[in-house]
Amino acid sequence: MTAGRAFGAISRRLHLGGGTSVPGVVAQRMYPGVVSYLAAQLAYGSLMITGTNGKTTTSNFVSSILRDAGLRVWRNREGSNLMRGIASSLVIRARPTGRLRRSGQAISVFEVDEATIPQALNEISPRIIVFNNLFRDQLDRYGEVDTVLTNWQKALEHLSPETILVLNADDPTIAQLGNSFKGQIVYFGINDTALNLQSEQTGEQNHQVIDTRTCSQCGHEYEYAVRIYSHLGHYRCPNCGQERAQPQISAVEVQTEGFDRYRIRVQAHGEEHTLIVPLPGLYNIYNALAAIAVARTLGIDWEPIENGIGQSKPVFGRGERIQADGKTIRLLLAKNPTGFNEVLRTLFADQEKRHVLFVLNDKIADGQDVSWIWDVDFERVVEHTSSLVLSGTRARDLGLRLKYAGVPEAEMAIIPSTPLRLQREERGNSARRKKKTATPITIETATHLYGLKQALDLALEQTPTGETLFIVPTYTGLLELHHELEERGLTSRYWEGRDG
Numbered sequence: 222m223t224a225g226r227a228f229g230a231i232s233r234r235l236h237l238g239g240g241t242s243v244p245g246v247v248a249q250r251m252y253p254g255v256v257s258y259l260a261a262q263l264a265y266g267s268l269m270i271t272g273t274n275g276k277t278t279t280s281n282f283v284s285s286i287l288r289d290a291g292l293r294v295w296r297n298r299e300g301s302n303l304m305r306g307i308a309s310s311l312v313i314r315a316r317p318t319g320r321l322r323r324s325g326q327a328i329s330v331f332e333v334d335e336a337t338i339p340q341a342l343n344e345i346s347p348r349i350i351v352f353n354n355l356f357r358d359q360l361d362r363y364g365e366v367d368t369v370l371t372n373w374q375k376a377l378e379h380l381s382p383e384t385i386l387v388l389n390a391d392d393p394t395i396a397q398l399g400n401s402f403k404g405q406i407v408y409f410g411i412n413d414t415a416l417n418l419q420s421e422q423t424g425e426q427n428h429q430v431i432d433t434r435t436c437s438q439c440g441h442e443y444e445y446a447v448r449i450y451s452h453l454g455h456y457r458c459p460n461c462g463q464e465r466a467q468p469q470i471s472a473v474e475v476q477t478e479g480f481d482r483y484r485i486r487v488q489a490h491g492e493e494h495t496l497i498v499p500l501p502g503l504y505n506i507y508n509a510l511a512a513i514a515v516a517r518t519l520g521i522d523w524e525p526i527e528n529g530i531g532q533s534k535p536v537f538g539r540g541e542r543i544q545a546d547g548k549t550i551r552l553l554l555a556k557n558p559t560g561f562n563e564v565l566r567t568l569f570a571d572q573e574k575r576h577v578l579f580v581l582n583d584k585i586a587d588g589q590d591v592s593w594i595w596d597v598d599f600e601r602v603v604e605h606t607s608s609l610v611l612s613g614t615r616a617r618d619l620g621l622r623l624k625y626a627g628v629p630e631a632e633m634a635i636i637p638s639t640p641l642r643l644q645r646e647e648r649g650n651s652a653r654r655k656k657k658t659a660t661p662i663t664i665e666t667a668t669h670l671y672g673l674k675q676a677l678d679l680a681l682e683q684t685p686t687g688e689t690l691f692i693v694p695t696y697t698g699l700l701e702l703h704h705e706l707e708e709r710g711l712t713s714r715y716w717e718g719r720d721g
Contacts (some may be wrong), residue, residue, distance in 0.1 A: 242296050246307040247557065259311040260375040264319045265292060265328035267345050268515060270339055272353030272395075274560045275508045276302065278500065278590040279353055280332040281536045282512035286529030290521045293327045293523055302334045307341065335369050339376040349518060351387040351511050352379075355394040356451065356559040357593070358431045366432050368422050377402060387514045389507060390468040391453040397437045399466070407518055409469035409510040412488075413475045415456075416503065417447040428598050430558040438463050450503060450566070451559045460476045470514040472506055478569070481540060486514050487513060494523050497531040501553070502567040504560075547686040550711075552702065553693050556587065560595040562657050563602045564693055574607040576690045580673065580698030581613040582638075587695045599626040608683035612633045613677035613698050636676040 232718070248255045260267055272610050284294045297310040305451070310329070314322050315673035321327070333341050335355075344349075352373070355366055382404035389395045390410035399406040408435075414420075433452040435442050448454035457464035473493075474486040481501040486492050487510070498509045509530050535541045538554040555561035567576060576609050583589045599622055609632055611619050616637040624630060670679065677692075685692040694702055706712045 232253050244312045246305045246308075248312045249305065249308050254344075258319070259315055259321055260329065260345045260508060262324045263295075263327050263329055264325050265295045266348040267329040267331060269331050269333050269338075269341060269345070270349040270353065270511070271346045271351065272334055272389075273335065273356040273557065274354045275504055275511070276332045278505060278539050279351060280330050281509040282509055283515050284330050285533045286512060286516045286525050287328060287330070287519075289525035289529045290516075291326075293323060295329045297331055301336050304340055304344070307331050307333070309343075336372070339372055342376045342380060345609050346381050346708065347384055349385045349387055349515055351397045351508065351515060352389065352398055353511055354389055354392045354453065356557055362491060366394060370398075373398060380404075387511060387518065387519055388466075389453070389511070390466045391442060391449060391455070391507070392433075392438070392467070392686050393452065393456055394433045396466050402619065405518075406554045406574070407421070407470065407514045408466045408468040408708070409450055409470040410465070410472075410506070411475065411503075411506060411510070412471040412473045414447050416449055418450065419448050421446065431564060432559065436461060436463055436561045436648050443455070452565060455566075462489045468510075470510055472510055472519065475503075475506055478568075480567075481535075485509070489513065489517055491525070496527045497529060499533060500535055501667060502540075502563055503565050505540075515545055523665045538694070538703070541573055543706060545681060545706075545709075545711050547683060548684050548701055549689040550648050550681075550706070551689055551691050552699065553691060554696065554699050555693050556696050558593045561594075561597045561693070565598060568691055568693075569605045572605070574605055576680065576684040576688060577602075577606050578610045578612065578676060578690060579619055580676070580692065580694035580702065581611070581615045581619045582695050582697045582701075584697040586697050591618055594619060594622045597622075599623050600630070603627040606632065607679065608634075610636060610676050610680040610683070612636045612638070612673050614638045634676075634679055636670045636672070636679065639671055675697070677702070677705060704708045 252258070268283065269287050270276050270283065270597060272279075280296060284296055294311060296316060297306045301309065310331070311321070316322055329398075331341070331345075331347075355369060357366055363419075377398060378401075381401070382402075385405045385407060386399055386402055386407065387407045388399055390408035396408065431452050433443075436458035439458065439461040441458050443452075443456040446457070448453045455465050470487065470489045472485045474489050476484045478484055481499060483498040483500075483506060485496060485498060485506060487496065489703050496509075498505055500508075512530065513526055516529075541552040543550040543552070553564045553663045555564045568577075581591060581594065583591050603626060604621060606628075609623075609628070611623070611633055612635075614637070615617070616635050618637045620630075620633055680690055680692070692702060695709070703712065
């Protein structure tokens with residue numbers, strides 16, 4: 222454990238990163254059981270939060286509530302949600318003797334990658350595990366939704382019945398995880414029927430990405446009385462009768478009070494309370510409900526719940542606000558079709574024109590197949606931008622998608638990561654191909670601008686003083702943007718301010 226901490230410190234000193242994963246990698250190599258050993262020392266145990274979208278924000282809500290309630294909260298907040306990140310969050314808080322520092326009042330809140338859940342549950346027996354939602358995401362890494370669900374179901378077969386499941390009642394893929402679980406289950410959901418997309422006259426529901434359509438019991442297509450977004454809502458199978466579970470924690474009224482402020486009325490176990498969710502997007506209502514469900518399950522009073530959620534700040538890239546020379550930058554991570562659709566829905570809900578920078582990458586952490594952009598409702602962008610800049614490794618692909626959506630080419634500034642290089646196709650027999658005589662041809666764009674730095678400069682230049690630039694990046698684009706903003710002295714490194 223000492224070696225792991227030392228390697229992490231060296232990594233930070235040499236500016237090789239935050240050192241957020243190195244301690245865990247080293248410690249696990251030297252002692253494979255380190256996670257189980259350290260986690261067992263926590264007086265209040267561990268919580269796990271997983272799902273396609275909302276893990277980081279839900280973890281932040283839960284942590285804020287628990288701190289307000291007087292607990293010491295340890296997190297893998299730096300964003301490393303694989304086993305090495307979980308290991309690091311424990312190792313950096315351990316003494317050389319192998320005992321955790323100040324573990325008597327500590328509880329851990331682990332944000333866990335969807336594919337890591339089986340391994341995490343094999344090493345840690347959590348008090349509570351939250352399953353927030355399940356959408357199509359990084360098909361080249363995770364596979365289809367059914368693949369992820371099957372892996373979760375197998376992992377839960379060996380879960381102790383003392384663990385409590387907190388499940389999203391509005392997501393049929395998530396709710397069915399409780400069908401065979403022997404322990405306690407707490408469901409959360411939205412009961413405000415005014416949010417029903419099917420009752421709107423805009424045809425907005427036609428643009429939703431539906432990742433789950435059929436009943437897990439009989440294969441018949443679900444019917445929806447209320448659809449909130451995607452496949453989330455009040456569903457029922459007309460064939461076998463399987464239907465949405467009644468949530469113990471529900472938002473019975475949701476009122477918008479600005480771009481990033483909701484007032485919600487929550488019913489929980491016969492009580493009713495009103496609180497503020499200070500973040501944009503309906504998806505954050507679900508994140509808040511999940512956090513409330515965790516807190517009430519732990520016996521936390523309502524005052525810490527209201528304070529913890531109401532005073533939460535946007536976390537890394539999830540609505541984060543940064544000031545830049547009299548202008549405001551808002552970072553809104555969008556890493557899959559459903560998430561991107563909800564960001565666009567939030568961004569253009571009031572029909573105001575926005576200054577926007579989209580960043581689309583296809584690196585391993587993003588998913589190298591970007592065909593999902595054709596499932597995103599980019600038609601929302603048409604006539605709703607005052608300025609529009611596209612960047613990233615697949616900026617040109619995004620430009621093509623926006624062109625088909627109806628955005629005029631003249632309204633888009635495309636600043637890709639690198640110049641476009643076309644390799645001539647080699648023809649002829651195999652002997653000729655071996656000559657490798659093809660010469661790369663570089664096609665310059667009209668602006669001769671390349672790279673995220675140039676894209677950010679142009680987007681900020683086009684944003685007047687006093688106004689907001691909304692940046693919507695995929696995951697590695699967010700990391701690159703944050704690094705650039707750190708270099709400009711506009712924000713701190715994302716791993717700084719660690720808990721514990």
